[in-house]
Amino acid sequence: MSRGQLKVSYGIGEFSKIVDISIDTLRYYEKEKLIVPERDKSNRRSYTDRDIKWLNFIKRLKKTGMPIKNIKYYAKLRYQGDETIDERLKLLYDQRHRLEADQIELQTHINFLDAKIETYHQIKHNLQKQKSIEASSN
Amino acid sequence: MSRGQLKVSYGIGEFSKIVDISIDTLRYYEKEKLIVPERDKSNRRSYTDRDIKWLNFIKRLKKTGMPIKNIKYYAKLRYQGDETIDERLKLLYDQRHRLEADQIELQTHINFLDAKIETYHQIKHNLQKQKSIEASSN
DNA sequence: TTAGATTCTGGAGTGCACTCAATGTCAAGG
DNA sequence: CCTTGACATTGAGTGCACTCCAGAATCTAA
Known part of the structure; x- marks a missing residue:
């Protein structure tokens, strides 16, 4: 004021x-x-x-x-007040480190999903082959 | 089996x-x-x-x-069973998109923390200056 | 002045994802 | 045969982060 x-x-x-x-x-x-x-x-x-x-x-x-x-x-x-700034900085740094770790974890989850998605595409592909075999045996 | x-x-x-x-x-x-x-x-x-x-x-x-x-x-x-594979793939893709969004958000949070940390360092710096002024005026 | 809107407090209720407790069943080992 | 230990079910309890409700006080506008 x-x-x-x-x-x-x-x-x-x-x-x-x-x-x-x-x-x-x-x-x-x-x-x-x-x-x-x-x-x-x-x-x-x-x-x-x-x-x-x-x-x-x-x-x-x-x-x-x-x-x-x-x-x-x-x-x-x-x-x-001001005399706690160092402590607050520490908290902020800690949280920053946590987020960096989260970032890495997130990437592994994405990789995992990609792998899973890929296997599903494989399965689809195989099912498709299956069907065409059945069709040709008729 | x-x-x-x-x-x-x-x-x-x-x-x-x-x-x-x-x-x-x-x-x-x-x-x-x-x-x-x-x-x-x-x-x-x-x-x-x-x-x-x-x-x-x-x-x-x-x-x-x-x-x-x-x-x-x-x-x-x-x-x-197998006939739900497309639906499951959709779920996986959705989750993947969510994770990508999370990734971007996470980055903005990290940037935010960095900015905040920087301002705290500024504040510390200013307090330091303050103190030395006080000291010299004695 | 008075109706309606806003805010106050204390406490209960919600949804999620477990976690724990009480009581009961069953197969195996001494 | 009987105890023991792993398993069963039902239902209650926990912690988090809200969210809602009842009843009372206060403010605002006609």
């Missing part, structure tokens, strides 16, 4: 639409301490622009297959 | 060890009709060598992220 950024805030409904996550899920994430918004005078959740970025990051991490437990740990570090 | 392969059969305990899947999970898979072994005179499950191959294939599909529902459909086709 001291830097003059106009601080906009959003109610849960509006925020839900912006980040495309259901209201119930947002409240669930809050229970899990992934994102803990401020409250206004009448106890309603008040999300900020920063929360939008944070939630999009969470969505990313989720899509990389990171379980909520881990994201939660990341969130905890984040809410603790 | 006409081709002279010695047909060995395994009880559920032995089979469980061979394929490295718990007995409970095997029974669960049977309930879901993924793998339906014969029974002996006293109603015990009797798995074959073919079942070992089939189960290893199931494990593969599972690892590629295919849900049990889909594998179940594949299993149903398989138990129906």
Whole structure:
């Protein structure tokens, strides 16, 4: 605020639409301490622009297959401030390594499927031959 | 059997060890009709060598992220015989396409993490500068 | 002012993929 | 014959990540 950024805030409904996550899920994430918004005078959740970025990051991490437990740990570090940056970096590096491993595994699965597909084509081919033999023996 | 392969059969305990899947999970898979072994005179499950191959294939599909529902459909086709080969091929191709898509997505996640890691290094760098300024002003 | 919309909380329910527990059957070995 | 061990069934329980519901409070617009 001291830097003059106009601080906009959003109610849960509006925020839900912006980040495309259901209201119930947002409240669930809050229970899990992934994102803990401020409250206004009448106890309603008040999300900020920063929360939008944070939630999009969470969505990313989720899509990389990171379980909520881990994201939660990341969130905890984040809410603790700058002195946890190294720890957060470590988490990010770990996840990156995991994804690299996933990449390799994925390739082996694709190769496997290709092999399987090939054998099926073989089987089809053999069945075809079978049929033509039957046909010629009539 | 006409081709002279010695047909060995395994009880559920032995089979469980061979394929490295718990007995409970095997029974669960049977309930879901993924793998339906014969029974002996006293109603015990009797798995074959073919079942070992089939189960290893199931494990593969599972690892590629295919849900049990889909594998179940594949299993149903398989138990129906040769005339379902085209349909099974289609399933395999679909899954292959999914994996290709996963591969691309995975790459974007990795890129994203790299970018995030980079910004963290920037932040660290800035904090460092901050500190040295503070130090020199003393 | 008042109806309707939005939000609040606590708690129950869902779907998936197992996992475990209780109770029962059966063939083989001492 | 009787115990033991592997197997059988049914049904309940677990963990994850939501998703839904009831009842109450608060906000907004006519």
